[in-house]
Amino acid sequence: MTVEVPRRAAAGGFQSQINVMAALFMREMLTRFGTSRTGYVWLLAEPMILATAISTMHYASGHELPNGLPIFLFYAMGYTPFLMFRSVVTRGSNAIKGNMSLLFHSRISLLDVMLARNLMEVVICCAVVTVFLTISSVFFGEVPEQPGLLVAGLLMSALLAHGLSMVIASLQVVLEWVEHLVHPFTYLMMPFSATFYMLDSMPPGTRELLLWNPLVHVHELNRWAIFGDRLVxxxxxxxLLAWILGLNLLGLAGLRVARPRLSLSD
Structure with a gap:
């Protein structure tokens, strides 16, 4: 038996929408980390361990950064936003497939399930960033030069990833094989996204090519917000805003096209 996935009911109002989003967010948290305290500790520990390990490897290599930039903070704050971008794209693009049973409820839309999952990844990243910046401020006296700009940079990175995840999720409804390309694609993006290096150290021709990648702009903006005029x-x-607007509009259009193609089969 095959049942068409219903569309959202017209009635409900803003408060109803908030309740749906809150319930979906909590469901995502419980599904991923369970009900034990260990699961929620791991929520923060996993990205922190990865970022710390990469920073330690670069520190051990003995390569110094110009103008006395702190090695640990430089690499940790390069990797953590990229980890958020990658997590939103990879996990968000599978949100439709992982929540098919919920779509039988007319109050739940495709956008709802994607927002809930992507918001969870963003919250995790922001918590890790807060921990790193607090440690750097308290123990090493490294305070972000422009905190507001850093918040804006993280927000733009999240919106960029959210738009891309909607586009990929929509494509997967029509072309199932797209799912197998997402992980390699996000891994290959790392060396071309200025995650672990500054554009100022690149030859002019290479720099111009890299600037076509919107993620490069995000990382450069974040570094400027943290270190100020100690770097170029x-x-x-x-x-960046043009990419964000374009991807999100394309993603929303894709979800509208994808919805009628979905069905619940038992």
Whole structure:
């Protein structure tokens, strides 16, 4: 038996939407980390361990950064936002497939399940960033030069990833094989996203090519927000916003196209 997935009911109001989102968010948390305290500790520990390990490897290599930039903070704050981007894209793009049973309820839309899952990944990353910055501030006296700009940079990275995850999720409804390309794609993006290096250290020709990647602008913006004029940053906020707007509009259109193609089979 095959049942068509219903569309959201017209009635409900804003409060109803908030309740749906809160319930979906809690479901995502419980599904991923369980009900034990260990699961929630691991929620923060996993990205912190990964970021710390990569930072330690670069520190052990003996390569110094210009103008006395702190090695640990430089690499940790490069990897953590990229980890958020990658997590949102990879996990968010599977949100439809992982929540098919919930879509039988007319109050739950495709956008709801994607927002709930992606929001969880963003909250995790922001918590890790807060921990890193607190440690750097208290123990090493490294305070972000422009905290507001850093928040904006993380928000733009999240919106960029959310838009891309919607596009990929929509494609997977029509082309199932797209799912197998997501993980390799996100891994291959790392060396081309200025995650662990500054554009100022690149030859001009290479720099111009890398600047076509919107993630490069995010990392350069974040570094400028943290370290200020101790480095030379290359980023264009208008270019970033154009990518964010384009991907999110394309993703929303894709979800509208994908919804009628979904069905619940038992």
């Amino acid at each position: 940053a290359y980023y264009d906020i208008s270019y």
